[in-house]
Amino acid sequence: MEHISTFGASAYQLGDLHLFRDADGAGAVCTLLAGCAIVRVQPGQLIADTHQARLYIVLRGALTVAADTRTGMADGTVSTVLPGESVGEQSVLDEETNLAAITALQETDVLVIEADIVWRLIDESNVLARNLLRLLSFRIRAANAQVRRRQKLGEFYRQLSMLDGLTGLYNRAWLNDLLPSMIATAHASAAPMALIMIDLDHFKQFNDSHGHVAGDQALRAAAQVLTAALRPSDCAVRYGGEEMMVLLPDTSGKVAVAVAERLCERMQLADVFGDGRALPHITASFGVASLLPEQDEHGLIAAADAALYRAKHEGRNRVAL
Numbered sequence: 001m002e003h004i005s006t007f008g009a010s011a012y013q014l015g016d017l018h019l020f021r022d023a024d025g026a027g028a029v030c031t032l033l034a035g036c037a038i039v040r041v042q043p044g045q046l047i048a049d050t051h052q053a054r055l056y057i058v059l060r061g062a063l064t065v066a067a068d069t070r071t072g073m074a075d076g077t078v079s080t081v082l083p084g085e086s087v088g089e090q091s092v093l094d095e096e097t098n099l100a101a102i103t104a105l106q107e108t109d110v111l112v113i114e115a116d117i118v119w120r121l122i123d124e125s126n127v128l129a130r131n132l133l134r135l136l137s138f139r140i141r142a143a144n145a146q147v148r149r150r151q152k153l154g155e156f157y158r159q160l161s162m163l164d165g166l167t168g169l170y171n172r173a174w175l176n177d178l179l180p181s182m183i184a185t186a187h188a189s190a191a192p193m194a195l196i197m198i199d200l201d202h203f204k205q206f207n208d209s210h211g212h213v214a215g216d217q218a219l220r221a222a223a224q225v226l227t228a229a230l231r232p233s234d235c236a237v238r239y240g241g242e243e244m245m246v247l248l249p250d251t252s253g254k255v256a257v258a259v260a261e262r263l264c265e266r267m268q269l270a271d272v273f274g275d276g277r278a279l280p281h282i283t284a285s286f287g288v289a290s291l292l293p294e295q296d297e298h299g300l301i302a303a304a305d306a307a308l309y310r311a312k313h314e315g316r317n318r319v320a321l
Contacts, residue, residue, distance in 0.1 A: 004038055004109070007036045012038075016059060018085055021131060038110065041107070046103050059084075167220055167238050169237055172239065183296065191249070191250050194288060195247055200222055206218060210279055221270045223238070257321055264284065289301075
């Protein structure tokens, strides 16, 4: 972030700020705002000081705001903050750290108002207090509506069953429903994302030699390798048959390759048991793809599938990008 001016020294006016709509154009409010900093944030850049109680108002450009995953409420939804709009009100009122991840969609000028200044402005301006109450009331209604939607979706997903019964991984229905929104979130926040396509090597031969029950055990063992090695934010999916998939949000291609190599090594060491006896170890081929600008879920899966084909062609039991 680059400090470019103060509000009092800029061409921006009180009427440009939604929270101060209908406020007196002179007096204590303008005096308090005059010394507040205006910073410039470049496209894709995070506002670095959000872990403090501050109010941010967009003067030019646009920001995206994503809830912190530690709250347990993140669902891929990203809010956009346009000129005149603000973010951070709740953290100021609660006197708590702002856990939102705030990123510039384009070059953006942001007015930064410290918490103590916000409280002095509330004391000085009934208009600000009223506008703030209206804004928070609107957000509460929107949050309640979102909770109701989540409850309805939750019931639907429970009925549909979004987990694969054999491996416990997410199933194809979950992937079809969630992957587009995950990709949209990554594009909106300019965050990296990677996908690993996995295929168990010579699985038909394993089934033919040891039986389908043993094959099921091999699939379970492979699934356990994935779930044991991934972060809470990552997702493992049974794509179909012996094909599996790992989704890695906020992950570069270089890191994704390292993850795939770790999974490849652990897959070779996984124990497979059937009828109380140890079965041969399994191996897998891994194809890694990184999300490209404007790429959709079909393009990302196709790129990972092409990389998987290269891994098989090069001898299997390896990673290809």
